[in-house]
Amino acid sequence: MDTASRNAPARRGAVRRFAASPRAVVSALVLGTIVVLVALAPVIAPHDPNTADLGRAFDPPEAGHPLGLDPAGRDVWSRLLHGGRFTLAGAAVAVAVALAAGVPAGLAAGYRGGWFDTLADWWFNLTMALPAMVVLLASRAVLGPTVWTLMVILGLLVAPSFFRLVRSTVAAMRGELYVDAARVFGLSDTRIMGRHVLVVVRAPIIIQTALVAGMAIGLQAGLEFLGIGSGDLPTWGAMLNEAFTNVHRDPLLMLWPGLALGLTSAALVLLASALRDVLEDRGAPAATGRRARSRATGGPAPSVSAEDRTALLSVRGLTIAYPHDDGSAKQVVNGIDLEVRRGEILGLVGESGSGKTQTAFSVLGLLPEGGRVEKGSVTVDGQQIVGAGERTLRRLRGSTVAYVPQEPMSNLDPAFTVGDHLTEPLRHKLGLSRARARERALELLRQVEISDAERVLASYPHQISGGMAQRVLIAGAVSCDPDLLVADEPTTALDVTVQAEILALLRSLRTERGMGVLLVTHDLGVVADVCDRVAVLREGRIVEHGSAERVLTAPEAPYTRDLLDAVLDNTPARGPWRPREEETR
Numbered sequence: 001m002d003t004a005s006r007n008a009p010a011r012r013g014a015v016r017r018f019a020a021s022p023r024a025v026v027s028a029l030v031l032g033t034i035v036v037l038v039a040l041a042p043v044i045a046p047h048d049p050n051t052a053d054l055g056r057a058f059d060p061p062e063a064g065h066p067l068g069l070d071p072a073g074r075d076v077w078s079r080l081l082h083g084g085r086f087t088l089a090g091a092a093v094a095v096a097v098a099l100a101a102g103v104p105a106g107l108a109a110g111y112r113g114g115w116f117d118t119l120a121d122w123w124f125n126l127t128m129a130l131p132a133m134v135v136l137l138a139s140r141a142v143l144g145p146t147v148w149t150l151m152v153i154l155g156l157l158v159a160p161s162f163f164r165l166v167r168s169t170v171a172a173m174r175g176e177l178y179v180d181a182a183r184v185f186g187l188s189d190t191r192i193m194g195r196h197v198l199v200v201v202r203a204p205i206i207i208q209t210a211l212v213a214g215m216a217i218g219l220q221a222g223l224e225f226l227g228i229g230s231g232d233l234p235t236w237g238a239m240l241n242e243a244f245t246n247v248h249r250d251p252l253l254m255l256w257p258g259l260a261l262g263l264t265s266a267a268l269v270l271l272a273s274a275l276r277d278v279l280e281d282r283g284a285p286a287a288t289g290r291r292a293r294s295r296a297t298g299g300p301a302p303s304v305s306a307e308d309r310t311a312l313l314s315v316r317g318l319t320i321a322y323p324h325d326d327g328s329a330k331q332v333v334n335g336i337d338l339e340v341r342r343g344e345i346l347g348l349v350g351e352s353g354s355g356k357t358q359t360a361f362s363v364l365g366l367l368p369e370g371g372r373v374e375k376g377s378v379t380v381d382g383q384q385i386v387g388a389g390e391r392t393l394r395r396l397r398g399s400t401v402a403y404v405p406q407e408p409m410s411n412l413d414p415a416f417t418v419g420d421h422l423t424e425p426l427r428h429k430l431g432l433s434r435a436r437a438r439e440r441a442l443e444l445l446r447q448v449e450i451s452d453a454e455r456v457l458a459s460y461p462h463q464i465s466g467g468m469a470q471r472v473l474i475a476g477a478v479s480c481d482p483d484l485l486v487a488d489e490p491t492t493a494l495d496v497t498v499q500a501e502i503l504a505l506l507r508s509l510r511t512e513r514g515m516g517v518l519l520v521t522h523d524l525g526v527v528a529d530v531c532d533r534v535a536v537l538r539e540g541r542i543v544e545h546g547s548a549e550r551v552l553t554a555p556e557a558p559y560t561r562d563l564l565d566a567v568l569d570n571t572p573a574r575g576p577w578r579p580r581e582e583e584t585r
């Protein structure tokens, strides 16, 4: 079963599976009961926890004192209830500090990488290297014996465990195609982190929180037991310490705080392990780390000529290179010129590695990490892409230029329904209400010829076919009414019948909406089916450019002839090529 298939039902069934797990239910009940009892301590504790009656020291359990009295004649049950408040609140402080310090830093470092990642990694490694007990003892000596300060320091000391967990999960999913797809839709990094990234790390964070809380309680009790905590508070650790000094006189006194600590810690550990089983199924999708992209940059933005303003897409002298450490650079696209007008489909063909995808990504302002536009200009609807800031690019993506990827399934986040995918850009780019965005999403699904739109809208990616997923992505791409569609091998992953349907869909969208389409493909059959014009790319250079009819029937470049010969040699005959006008007649 693939990741998609595992994640979505796991998400829906998480509560059900939690309820079905005896370990989860029992540990949650025990923990819940303890929390409620200690929270209600001021109401239900029969006595003041600090009121002493030395004359009644060590009195056994009796009515009004269900657990007896301690060495100072104080009510043990009341001290236990009040003591739990400090113990649990101390653990909560440590967890809150650890979460606040570790999670945002882990998210930023994993998602962004770069100098922040290096710096944060260095800092948290340094923190981890510190001996926790020594630091706690030293801080007690310097800052005084308050349990709260110790818990804050403990929180900082355990923050690296959250940082590492989040950073590695996020870094692994940074290159996922659905994260790229969200960027191409023009969503900001903060939204992507909140929406697609945080949801993946949520489960491990919850599990880690339970573990860290257990650890904080244990450590705090240990410190108090050793007499290093705040002596004036009736914490469970302090009670244990007092009981230990009188263990020969009344061994039962050790039982109650020991039981409270043991039950709480055990419940937390069991809850963490039950949560792992319940939640981790739907954790991070197996990361492929396919494509980490950076903004297409390279020198100052070139000026936009009057001619470029009239074309929908105008690429002039575009050179893309990957610099090497030794100062040299690998040029993958070499001074190419392209133009797409409104209502026109331009096919960009060439064999694998010829630079088609690099060209397409430069139009979106998203080149793989390390890639840069060395020379040339790319304008979409008169707006310069090369050197444009992230804000400008985000504004353009989705609403002016949209993208249809090659692998439909990998570009849909398995944790979200089709409806979630479609309504997100509509709500955040077009500002539609939830209800209106849903209506529009249904309309879009119908436009891409999905008949049972309601069902598909509520489906998770694994519940629909590859062809259906590609239709969904096309619906998403056209949702904000873009002028230009960049489609990168949109039919390669699909079977032949579905390929034909998707191509027909692109054709009709082009006609109905007057969109320009840059269609990246290695398949001359696809070019024959849908393209008005075609540019043939070889080793980063355009070797032939012209109408699809001319290039396919009378190729001039030997390379184009080779490509055509290869098609004729290797594929079953698909009937003579006819111009599309004839075909549709």
Ligand SMILES: Nc1ncnc2c1ncn2[C@@H]1O[C@H](COP(=O)(O)OP(=O)(O)OP(=O)(O)O)[C@@H](O)[C@H]1O
Binding pocket: 322, 330, 332, 350, 351, 352, 353, 354, 355, 356, 357, 358, 359, 368, 369, 370, 371, 522
């Ligand atoms: N991150 C990268 N670092 C260095 N070189 C890269 C990187 N990504 C792509 N290239 C190189 O750029 C060249 C063009 O790649 P591109 O992906 O554009 O080819 P393509 O024509 O789209 O091929 P395909 O159809 O196989 O995707 C190739 O030689 C490739 O090795």
